[in-house]
Amino acid sequence: MKTHLALLRGINVSGHNMIKMDALQKALEKSGYEDVRTYIQSGNVFVNTAEENAAAVGFHIKQEIFKVFGHDVPVVVIAKEDLLACFQNNPFLKESEVDTKKLYVAFISTILNDQSIHDLKMSSVKPDEVYIDSSRIFIKYAVSAGKTRLDQKYIEKKLNVTATIRNWNTVTNLLKMYEESEQ
Known part of the structure; x- marks a missing residue:
């Protein structure tokens, strides 16, 4: 398993793209990620997955956020x-x-x-x-x-x-x- 850090851009800012971190955590776990952890409300999310490719992880997280919350949120994944x-x-x-x-x-x-x-x-x-x-x-x-x-x-x-x-x-x-x- 590889740990990835997904940095979400523009959520929970001035009342826009509101996503509760516990709801995000549950949605990502449901989509197959393990040991999902968040840090503060501005969209810092650690996920564990067998997927090595950071871009693929970012794309999948972006899709899940849109599917579950309806927000088109840019995601940058870093190691x-x-x-x-x-x-x-x-x-x-x-x-x-x-x-x-x-x-x-x-x-x-x-x-x-x-x-x-x-x-x-x-x-x-x-x-x-x-x-x-x-x-x-x-x-x-x-x-x-x-x-x-x-x-x-x-x-x-x-x-x-x-x-x-x-x-x-x-x-x-x-x-x-x-x-x-x-x-």
């Missing part, structure tokens, strides 16, 4: 190695006295290329900062996530990808949950 890479490759963690409350990670549906940083047109979102690493964008907001143009919609529009963003505290807790599931 434990992706979360570990967040800690190893986040350049903002190397800064002295960094405010981790301003750090976020955008998980992207595909591998980004060298041109992606230019496609983001960072001059329009200054003083926010980004660093692109494979299928992740590390973000350091100058003020806060609520006071920026550099959000998931902006990233998706500029790069033509599916993206979902998590704050640093969530990334940290998701890695802990991955590690606990292996014990």
